[in-house]
Every structure is written in C-alpha cells, then in structure tokens.
Amino acid sequence: xxxxxxxxxxxxxxxxxxxxxxxxxxxxxxxxxxxxxxxxxxxxxxxxxxxxxxxxxxxxxxxxxxxxxxxxxxxxxxxxxxxxxxxxxxxxxxxxxxxxxxxxxxxxxxxxxxxxxxxxxxxxxxxxxxxxxxxxxxxxxxxxxxxxxxxxxxxxxxxxxxxxxxxxxxxxxxxxxxxxxxxxxxxxxxxxxxxxxxxxxxxxxxxxxxxxxxxxxxxxxxxxxxxxxxxxxxxxxxxxxxxxxxxxxxxxxxxxxxxxxxxxxxxxxxxxxxxxxxxxxxxxxxxxxxxxxxxxxxxxxxxxxxxxxxxxxxxxxxxxxxxxxxxxxxxxxxxxxxxxxxxxxxxxxxxxxxxxxxxxxxxxxxx
Amino acid sequence: xxxxxxxxxxxxxxxxxxxxxxxxxxxxxxxxxxxxxxxxxxxxxxxxxxxxxxxxxxxxxxxxxxxxxxxxxxxxxxxxxxxxxxxxxxxxxxxxxxxxxxxxxxxxxxxxxxxxxxxxxxxxxxxxxxxxxxxxxxxxxxxxxxxxxxxxxxxxxxxxxxxxxxxxxxxxxxxxxxxxxxxxxxxxxxxxxxxxxxxxxxxxxxxxxxxxxxxxxxxxxxxxxxxxxxxxxxxxxxxxxxxxxxxxxxxxxxxxxxxxxxxxxxxxxxxxxxxxxxxxxxxxxxxxxxxxxxxxxxxxxxxxxxxxxxxxxxxxxxxxxxxxxxxxxxxxxxxxxxxxxxxxxxxxxxxxxxxxxxxxxxxxxxxxxxxxxxxxxxxxxxxxxxxxxxxxxxxxxxxxxxxxxxxxxxxxxxxxxxxxxxxxxxxxxxxxxxxxxxxxxxxxxxxxxxxxxxxxxxxxxxxxxxxxxxxxxxxx
Numbered sequence: 001x002x003x004x005x006x007x008x009x010x011x012x013x014x015x016x017x018x019x020x021x022x023x024x025x026x027x028x029x030x031x032x033x034x035x036x037x038x039x040x041x042x043x044x045x046x047x048x049x050x051x052x053x054x055x056x057x058x059x060x061x062x063x064x065x066x067x068x069x070x071x072x073x074x075x076x077x078x079x080x081x082x083x084x085x086x087x088x089x090x091x092x093x094x095x096x097x098x099x100x101x102x103x104x105x106x107x108x109x110x111x112x113x114x115x116x117x118x119x120x121x122x123x124x125x126x127x128x129x130x131x132x133x134x135x136x137x138x139x140x141x142x143x144x145x146x147x148x149x150x151x152x153x154x155x156x157x158x159x160x161x162x163x164x165x166x167x168x169x170x171x172x173x174x175x176x177x178x179x180x181x182x183x184x185x186x187x188x189x190x191x192x193x194x195x196x197x198x199x200x201x202x203x204x205x206x207x208x209x210x211x212x213x214x215x216x217x218x219x220x221x222x223x224x225x226x227x228x229x230x231x232x233x234x235x236x237x238x239x240x241x242x243x244x245x246x247x248x249x250x251x252x253x254x255x256x257x258x259x260x261x262x263x264x265x266x267x268x269x270x271x272x273x274x275x276x277x278x279x280x281x282x283x284x285x286x287x288x289x290x291x292x293x294x295x296x297x298x299x300x301x302x303x304x305x306x307x308x309x310x311x312x313x314x315x316x317x318x319x320x321x322x323x324x325x326x327x328x329x330x331x332x333x334x335x336x337x338x339x340x341x342x343x344x345x346x347x348x349x350x351x352x353x354x355x356x357x358x359x360x361x362x363x364x365x366x367x
Numbered sequence: 368x369x370x371x372x373x374x375x376x377x378x379x380x381x382x383x384x385x386x387x388x389x390x391x392x393x394x395x396x397x398x399x400x401x402x403x404x405x406x407x408x409x410x411x412x413x414x415x416x417x418x419x420x421x422x423x424x425x426x427x428x429x430x431x432x433x434x435x436x437x438x439x440x441x442x443x444x445x446x447x448x449x450x451x452x453x454x455x456x457x458x459x460x461x462x463x464x465x466x467x468x469x470x471x472x473x474x475x476x477x478x479x480x481x482x483x484x485x486x487x488x489x490x491x492x493x494x495x496x497x498x499x500x501x502x503x504x505x506x507x508x509x510x511x512x513x514x515x516x517x518x519x520x521x522x523x524x525x526x527x528x529x530x531x532x533x534x535x536x537x538x539x540x541x542x543x544x545x546x547x548x549x550x551x552x553x554x555x556x557x558x559x560x561x562x563x564x565x566x567x568x569x570x571x572x573x574x575x576x577x578x579x580x581x582x583x584x585x586x587x588x589x590x591x592x593x594x595x596x597x598x599x600x601x602x603x604x605x606x607x608x609x610x611x612x613x614x615x616x617x618x619x620x621x622x623x624x625x626x627x628x629x630x631x632x633x634x635x636x637x638x639x640x641x642x643x644x645x646x647x648x649x650x651x652x653x654x655x656x657x658x659x660x661x662x663x664x665x666x667x668x669x670x671x672x673x674x675x676x677x678x679x680x681x682x683x684x685x686x687x688x689x690x691x692x693x694x695x696x697x698x699x700x701x702x703x704x705x706x707x708x709x710x711x712x713x714x715x716x717x718x719x720x721x722x723x724x725x726x727x728x729x730x731x732x733x734x735x736x737x738x739x740x741x742x743x744x745x746x747x748x749x750x751x752x753x754x755x756x757x758x759x760x761x762x763x764x765x766x767x768x769x770x771x772x773x774x775x776x777x778x779x780x781x782x783x784x785x786x787x788x789x790x791x792x793x794x795x796x797x798x799x800x801x802x803x804x805x806x807x808x809x810x811x812x813x814x815x816x817x818x819x820x821x822x823x824x825x826x827x828x829x830x831x832x833x834x835x836x837x838x839x840x841x842x843x
Contacts, residue, residue: 015758018758021765022762022765022766025762025769028766028772028773032769032772032773032776035773035776036799039779040795042783046783046787047790050790143414143415147414173561174412181417202563203560205557205560208426208560327490331489364487
C-alpha cells in the first residue's frame, strides 16, 4: 500500500501559491481526461448519427417518392398514400427525423411542380409538420423564428401570411429578411408592398435574394415602382433602381431623372447606370450640361453612358476630355471619338504631347 | 548593490514574468469564450441562408481572384483548374506570372489555349512592367481566365498588378497553390453584402491544411490527418489560431491580419491605400493594418470580417527547415508592420484598434518570443546559481503545460462541434495525443524561428522571403 501521507503533509506545508498551482493542475488534468473520454464518445455518436441519418434519409426518400407517384388523377388519397402519411407522422415528433423529412421534402419540392408540388404541400399539412413550423414562430429565439419562416416559404404555405407578416419589422435583420422572402416568394410583386413602409435598410444580400425570387416567376408584370423610387429609405430607392433596370421600366424615366440630383452619391451613380440601360437621351444632355458639377465617379459613369448613347453632336464635348488626367475618362473619351470620327482619331497621334497619351491612343486603336 | 536590492530586483522580475504569463492565459481564455459565442452566432445566422440565390444571380457583385505565381510550373495548370471550378457566377481569375524563370507561362498557354491580347493597364498602383504581356484564352470554356506575365517584383507587386487590372468591385487575393472550395466565394462575399451601416473592407477565412488530403479535378474529396508529426502539429495550431483566436478578434472588430493564402478585399479601399507594400515580407498583415488606419482616419464605420468555414486548403511545410523559414518570415512581417504603424499603438484616436488590437499584438505576439527567451535565460542563470525554487518552478511548469493541452483539446472540440472535418475513426485520439506532444514537437521550433526572425530583422536586412518549397497537393 502506497503511503500518501508525506505527500499530503508536504502539500499542506507548501506556500499558498504552490498549493493553488497544484490544485489548478489537478483540475486541468481531470478536465483533460474527462474531455478526452467524452470526445471519443461524441465522435462515435456523430459517426453513428451520420450513418443513421443517411439510412433514414434513403428510406424516407423512397417512401416519399412512392407517395408522390401513387396519387391518382383526381387528387384523392389512396391507401398507400395514407399509410405513408401514418408512417411519417410517427417520426415527425422526433426532431432529428423531422429535420431529415423536411430536407427530403424540400429537395423533392425543388424537382417537381404543379400537382405534385400541391401533393407535397398536402403531405406537409397532413403529417403535422406545419404545426412545428408554426410553433417556431412563437419562439423567443430569433433564429428559430427565421427558420420557421424559411420553412413556410419553402413549402409555399401562404395561408399563414398574417402570422408571418408581423415579423416584417422584427429587430433582427435575419428575421426581416426571411419575412420579406416569404412575402415575395408567395405573393410575387404584391409581396413587395412591405417596401412602402420599410424603415430599416435593405441589405445588398437581401436585395439580390428578392430579385432572384422575382425572376423565377413566369408572370413578370411588375407593379408601379415610382413610390419606391421616391422613398426616404435609400436602400429601397436602390432596390427600385435595380427593378427599373431588370424590368426595363421606360415609363419611370422622369422619376429617374429626378434621382440624378439625389443627395446620396451612390443613388445618383446607379440612376445614371439605369438611365444608360434605358437609353435616357434626355439624361445624357442634362448630365453633359452639368458635367463639371459631378463627382469623379459620376463623371466616369457618365462617360459610360456616352459610350452607349453617343451622337455625332457630342464630338466637341468628347474632344475636351481626350487627354483627361483620369485614366477611365481618357480611355472612354478616346474610344468614343474613335467610334464617331475615326479620321480625327487617327490624327490624334500627332497632337499627343507625352508618351503616355501616345501609347494610350495606339492601344485604343488596336482594340 | 547590496543583496537586499538584488533580491528586490529579482522579486520584481519574478512578478513581471508571472504577471505576463497570467495575462496571456487570461487573454486566451477570454478570446476563446468570445470565439465560441461568435462561432455559434455565425452558425445560427447561416443555418437558413440561401447561398444558391447568390450563386446564380447576375446581380451578385463581381469578384476577381488574383493569384500570383512564381516558378510554379509543376502544379500551375492543375491549380488554375481548381480556381476555375468555383460555383460563383460573377467572377474571373487573374494569374499574375511574376517573372517566373521556369516554363509556367508556356504551360499555361498550352493548357488553356491562351493568346496575347492588347490590354491597357491602368497604373493606379506602381508596379514592375509587363514582360510578355496579357493573355486570354481562345477557348470560351476558359473565358474567366486572364494570365498576366510581368517582370519579377515579389508577391506584393504581383498582387498590385492584379489590383490594377481587375475590373471587379471585390478582389480575392489567394496563393495559387491553395485549394478553394467551390462555395468559397459566395460565403466570403456575404459579409460585404450583409452589412448596411458599416463598410466591410476585407474578409478572411479559415485556412486548413491539405497535406495528405485527396484532391481530384481541383476538388477536395477526402480529408485525412497526415502522418508527418510536424504537419499534424500545425493542424492543431491552425485550429487553435483560427477557431479560438481570430473569431474573437472578428467579433471585437480587431482583426489585424487576414491570411495571405485567402482573403477578399474591397478593391476601392485597397487601391485608395496604395495596394500591397512591396517593402515588407508581411504584406498580408500590413495591408489590413493600413486599410484599417485609413478608415479610422477617414472616420468611417468599417469592419474586417472573418468566416470560420473551412473554405481554403493549403499545403503546410513538412520539414523543419522550411517551417522555420516560413515562421521567420511571419515574425519579420509582424515586426515590420507594427513598427511602420507604431503611431496607432496606444493612441485613443484609433479607438479599439489603437487601444486593444495593436497593443495585444505588440505585447502578446511581437514580444512573446523575446520574453520567453529572456525567461529561459533567466531560468538557466538561476539553475547555475542554484537559486531555483524548484517547488514553484515545477508546479507552474506543470500548470502551464496542462493549460496548453486543455486549450488544444478545446480547439478540437470547437472543430468537432462545428465543421467536423476529421471524421475518420481514430483521428480524435490522435489529435488528443497530439495536444500532449505538440508543446514539444512544434513550440520550440516556433520560438526558434521567431528569435531568428528578430535577429534577421535587426542584423540581416537583406533577407527577404526565404525558401518556401512546395511539393504540391496530392491529386488523384
């Protein structure tokens, strides 16, 4: 038998700092041992869970495909479908299994359309999955709410829109984003009405998602975007500008012209780009007249417009900027002159005063 | 000096060493707690994100991948193929052949059917001139690719050339031999597009070690733990640094470095600050510090963001010689950057950047190896003088060792509970065992390299990059 007494006495006689160090070391050793054992168990469970999940996913994928393809033309439920619903109902209360079912259903939803899509929605209701999604909306945790809304969007549950739309001004941007996507995914351009009262900024990420969602629809009949172009929320204006460009909103050119004097530079620049896209000749003349009052970025952007909308009458204006100190402006001016008066352009090499200008003229010529 | 004065000096020294070690440990604990919180928040935020929308959207912002290459003939064709296989829709790749002496350019021309084009470079940042010129592929399948052949000017100069040529709003600067996962760009661009009232000027991601991993057609197929103990130790070190350190600094908006292996930048700001500094070997850290300084001085709200997803995989040195050379360079880079921007340090004008990030890097990164070596020398003197209080020495040595092992295990947990990349049976045990061995396998060499870096910085000014021989990642 080992006698620990001398060791204990020695420890007791040691200074306090040493005692603390040894006690802390013992705590750390215990933690290391326990964590190492738990790591092994955890890794084992993670591997097991992954295996089970794959097995469960394959099993339910087969059942769900069977459910979809065993339906009759009248849309009536048959015995096979009923039994599959019963089978799924048993698994739905288990969170891990519910997650897999939802993921399988969602993947199927992406691959089918029309009646089959309605059939999946029906299954979503019948198995009680909707109840869990709605419960998520009641959660106090923002990411649970966002997940719930996301799920309702994916399964096109438009019947609960009154429960979802109340989150449109939620303090967390992630919840707002999911709500906006829900509204647009299910109610198309009408869903964009949340923009009327939006006080919080719409991030670039959210804007791209909304535009992508809108472009998926066959019906591309857009509503009047003028109120959004006049919004006091700058991000709404920027979003509306994107809509104007994508949906070729020639009828809002007047409102776009007003935006050329917007206090926000980014809006002015985007407005020039959109007007370029919409062949806004009036805007070109206006900007040309006020060219010197524009910021450098706007000037560059304007030359981009001029490249597309140039007329022979613009030649005297362009000539003034052939040797501009800004690279982009000079490049665009040279390109424009080349396109409208090649003879004058060819004569430029004689007037160039420095090597940089000469090489630029030479290079633009080769483009 | 009488003996009592010497004793007082010794006591002060003891307390200084003790205080430094204590503060370092406390800072590690605090940073790992913040990291944990930030990682959880990130996972929550991204658990319902629809990345596919951004992938296919023509409205998504354009990104240029800039990859400098110098004498990469062996793997350059394969590496470019990997860069071209990204799933993001709106991107292009610029390979800057930085005056390679080998046949890199010829190989690229042949493999990608390249032809020389007339191209006007806007010299917003001064760089070495073009050599053979600018090349584009005749094959529409490689329309995203552009190869620029220029005179040798170093990595920073090559990146600057890429910045000059890029027409995108954002640039991803990466090492050409890195393996970028297909969804890397859309995940990295998200922070830039998510913020509404703050400008994200740069974003970095976790760098993972790809030695022994299986790569096929430029894609990561299988993750393996390498057999080489040095590489294994670096895996553990990277897990600690990225999952328990940088996440916290991201939360505190105090990141001073984004790995040169992979980072995305707001091109406008990168150019506004003059691009990469060609006079430092730590250009990746220096540009971030300069960009931050620029934003602070402009008094604009900004962020340097960080993504914990394992998006970029790179080859780690598998020999101590190359490893020491790499760490030596990192040390010199840190010294050069902190010295160049010393105005920021302890300067309340720069907010938490000047009062927290900079001092932390100075005290716990820059000074750490020096203080450690002084401590070792002091300990050796005490041993010679037979003045060591062994009870204290032993108890604190054991305590610090246990802390280091536990800290590594927590990093392993962080990995297991989040991204779980090392799935194979037995790997968990190996990693735990490695936690116990790593302080002996890696730390002494890290320390040696840092001291050599300090020495070279002060007494060997001519030393630049040093050798970084790569064998290439395993492909099948």
